[in-house]
Amino acid sequence: MDKRVEKKKLDLGSRYQALTQDLQWNTSYQPMEKVFPYARYEGIRVHDWSQWQDPFKMTLDVWWRQQSDKERRLYAVLDAFAQNNGQIGVSDARYVNAVKLMLQVFSPLKYALHRALAHSARNLPGDALRIATQIQASEQLRHAQQTVHAASVYNKYFNGMHEVPRWYEQAWYLAPVKSFADDLASAGPFELMVAISFGFETLLSDTLFVPFMSAAAHNGDLSMVPAGFSSQSDTTRHKQAGITLVKFLLQQDSLNISTVQRWVDKWFWRSFRLMPMVAMLQDYMVPKRVGSWKESWDTYVEAPVEALFAELAAYGLKKPAGWQAACAAKDHLSHQAWNAFYGYGHALAFHTWVPGNDELEWLDRKYPNSFDRWYRPRLSYYAQCEAAGKRFHNHALPMQCQVCQQPMIFTEPGDGRWIAYRETQHEDESFHFCSDQCQTIFANEPDKYVQAQLASHAILQTSGSETTENALQASIADLGVVIGRDNGEFHGSEDDTNFTLWGGGQDMKEAQL
């Protein structure tokens, strides 16, 4: 019998070397500075690109195969969900508002990340990093598409998903997302990588794509959940690329340290200021509850980030400037966000509601330090108003932070009493911020932020009117949102009525895990 000879394969490390770093070449007929015109202006110094490699050692040949495998599996699940009317198998139609919010926020955001990373992917001179970044750029597009596909079945049956690209561009409550993306779009290739792969994805993305997705699974969402889990598998590679890139930049030249620190500070905070919506998704919008936002923060942010920065200290990097304030917010963030969104309920493209008594009890158990003291009385009041047929409605135009563009709803760190105000005079104009960190971001690049189009100001400039009552609601109606049908109170809405009519819903007993 012939002896079977196994074909010799390169080992993982050698294959990676051959298909990434060994592709590096320096151009001769055009200078490298012309081929990579964005490589130096940020002031980052790199002396030896061969020192960076992707810990996953991902090469394009493996990547194409693996990703197509993931897609085949994912779309089989999405098809099955749609074929089996999965949309009426979710716990409660209130949950569908979580799907709406994810679609409205994360599909455009991921698309914007894709565009930003495509810029980095073209313009970073190191070949191994450029390949990893091309992969990342493609994957952000994948995530945007997956979110749209996963939401698509819900869109056929529920309201509030019909003009997402337009709302992203112009809806007042999505301005913080657009502002984040626009700030990224104007950054250079190195800042982009630190902002996305390290700042957003490493430090914070798990909270949405892991514990929230698990809670969504518990509520029967077999569409968004596999999409979310599958996206996050790609994101693990982005995170490792981000962490190793930060270490690489810190080691390449000590002059990079202060720049990288400034970026880490800025983008941790800008990413954190997208978290209010994630926090309220977990605490308020998932009817069958698993864990709280605070628990997610502890498990997926506080502990891993402390561990990561304990290590990065050796490279000269400190924890982000806003770290203490962000951790101190964990008792308050979801409640402050829901309180604000409830009050502006007629100016959104999704429904809001007061949680039921069991849910209020759960919130109190999970937040013994803050819920009863600061937030339950407001929700009780809203429930009273609703029962009397006069739902509470905040008619005013909200003041926004000049940098993060969130409405100024956040209190001083660790406190529930005083809204945080910060003010800077710049070239004879007053600018206002929600926090020390946004104020610092402004101070570092004021020319960038003085141009910001804050939603409430834009509404006034467009209308030329001085009447602000219902201006917010009018601005959303202008974008094709049907007031009362697509927003406002959930109970009694078309979504609610239809869901009952279709026989939707599950047994609402709380998880015993």
Place this chain on the structure above:
Amino acid sequence: MSVTAIGAYTHEPHDTADRFTAPLLYVAWDEHMIFAAPAVVPLSMHTIMADVQSKVLPKLYGAHPEFERIQWSQVQWFCGDRMFTPKPKGTLAEHGFGHKSVLRFRTPGLEGLRGSCG
């Protein structure tokens, strides 16, 4: 420090007073966060404080159960961080307010629904 840019970077501030039909005043009732954020109010800075109190504030905050219980003589007034005592016939401008300034008021003893600052 200005923006790090690859070339010349021009900028136009977006919210100067000339871009609005009236200057903007930001208004907040501290410790009453059912009004989740300060309000943006286009308002002439020639408006007198008596009119701010009797016309602007009730429109913004009248819905709150505590509003009718406010004892106006006890109210604390702030222009930004600075506490001040308003003269009823004095204008906002005379009290130091201008475009994009912040007016806050506090009502000691009235700290929101069940004292929760809501």
Place this chain on the structure above:
Amino acid sequence: MSNVFIAFQANEESRPLVDAIVADNPEAQVVYSPGLVKIDAPNRLVVKRETIEEIIGRKYDLQELQINLVTLSGNLDEDDDEFVLSWKH
């Protein structure tokens, strides 16, 4: 000393991975939540190709684990035989 962790979609394909990790990391703790299985270990966690192969009875490429991977924490060091997460401090 800090934990490293790895989390997979909870399904039939990740089950042998979890078993292999538990076998090779005596201090690992497994936590299940809907749809998800997460394994924490103090300071270091190793996934060994050989152990997985013994369990599933076929050749296994460690890069396959990415199909069901959801997230991880720690510094990654990977070759054809081992996928290691660790903190250096």
